[in-house]
Amino acid sequence: SSGMLLHALSMPKYLSESIVRYKEDVSKLTLPDPSTFDGVVISGMGGSFISGLFLQDLASDRSSKAIILNRDVRLPRFIDEKKLLVAVSYSGNTEETLRIYLEGLRRNIPVVAVTSGGELAAVSEKLGKPVIRLPPGIPPRAAFPHLTAAIAALTSSVLGLDLLGELRRAIDELAKREDSVLSDGLALSRLLFSDVQNNLTPLIYGYSPYLSPAYRFKTQINENSKIHAFFGELPEVNHNEIMGWNGVLKSFTVVFVRGREEPKYMEARIEFLENLFDKNNIRFYNLHGNCEKRACELLSLIMKADVVSIALALLLGVDPTPVDTITQLKKFLD
Template sequence: MRIEELLALYASHAAVDSQEMLARALSLPADIRDGSERYSTLVDELPLPRDPESVIVAGMGGSFIGGLFLQDALYEESSKMIIPLRETGLPGSVNERHLLVAVSYSGNTEETLRVVLEARRRRIPTVAVTSGGLLAKLATEWKIPLVEVPSGLKPRAAFPYMCTALPAVVEAAGLVDGLMLKLKEAAGFLENVKQEVLDAGNSLARWLFEQYEAGNFPVVYSYRPFLSAGYRLKTQINENAKLHAFFSEIPEANHNEIMGWEGPFRFSAVIVRAPGEPPYVYHRMEFLRELLRGRGVKHVEVHAIGENQLQKLLSLFYAFDIASILLALLRGTDPAPTATIDSLKKYLEERIDISREI
């Protein structure tokens, strides 16, 4: 189905998409190109310590996914560890020889601000990635290197800028070379395969819709270095479609979770695959597929496409973002609002004012 035909198919749902989340998702290649051009100069300009022992990327929710993506993208390339952190504090092992990258799209994420405060007390080198808020204010006052991303987006929709800003930071810190150029090339690749990715996203959305209608909640199975893509699908279904979805890692799930398929279940499964799987991955994924088939579990495989790790990873992000929004539209659900999350933030703000602790 051509892009124009697909959009026409969903035209009756367009009024539901109050903030044009589908259009934003479709623009991923152009936004990655924009981000790679926007942040490529940071490689030479950011005043960062060179060659830190590791990079800790602190963030929550839509701001966290960039760190998980970076970990996958550099898993086999960087000689130093990329450590995504979703906490309110830093591990005791982190010291001044490490680099903290504090990511908060709004700039007001309490958990991330607490990490920044602790890093300041412990004199840990820090760089801030944000669109504004209190984090940008602190970065200016405390002379912390600041990387600004475009404002006015939903945090999860800012992924193209997070996935280009963070690589610029680690390249500036000397952990890897040529990553920004690879991102720009990946944007061109995604543009060329846009139709194929859109078809995959549409097929997945319709399959998921059928499963939800039958009362089956999806478990997303993935493996390194594609964990971030599988986790992205789970969280995008949660936020965009307002539905439960679950995520599990291979090979760990082989040692516990697969026993659950021996009992009663109301689940389906999405299996993330990629070309060139090494034998120790391939046979585990094949066993999982045969197990699900034998138990009568509805399941679908989604395959990455591309010639290198970045292309494969981003092709999955692209398809999954589109699928989650189309799923929302099929349900007649506006993908933009996150009312329950907003209620939590308001609840906490009335009881915990992080600005008073600064």
């Protein structure tokens, strides 16, 4: 069970090693000229999805190329050979991602597989298609640094950004500011633990460009702590979900995931919610990052979210690592 915590706290180290490894691995692939692409499609589920969202948070307002995320079994019709399709499945055996990969091949879309093995590795190797190999034996959600570096290495030149350089500088910045990651994470885990014991369900609110830590927080509470947790995106929730706070159900405890680049319009919206929560006796907390630059801010928030979910698991007396029901589902579908 301490394995997960070690993974979470070692994220900067794994990311730094992965940047070197996948830069080299990608340089050995034969891929079309990056300038022929007008965007990238990143396809993957669960732990193999979150790194795509991270890159979208990091890059989408700075690249003129599209970053399209896919979590479906089908590819939208408009995706053509001017997109680089990155099919990400840590295990290589996720049906949704395998289908997308095969559909991409059928439609002559340039595809790269990112996987530790399984069907995805077998098919791409048999067909001589490019594949980035991840080290085996890691729970997919703990492979975040590997997946992130691999996808960044593959998409950087298409997007026209030095994503690996940015990640490297983010790790350096984080190293100077890491002190409070563990203490902030543990403090929030204790607050959430007491709320959960009072039958409150965590509801995580986030906004762009920090959607990946907010969504990661929700999925990590699900998979590590084995309880329900929900995610809502600002400002959209203010146009519907906001009505629920005045109702008869008092079911949630709220965490706002907040980054350094918080526009005034967002501050005002959060302030309104906080006042509403105070009035209605809704418990809420803020999770802040530690950094100046966006990449570092995202990484520090993800580390804190990971720590909270693992510590919450331990407080609840559950082992964060196994995800039996997901395994059973995959067997059922096989």
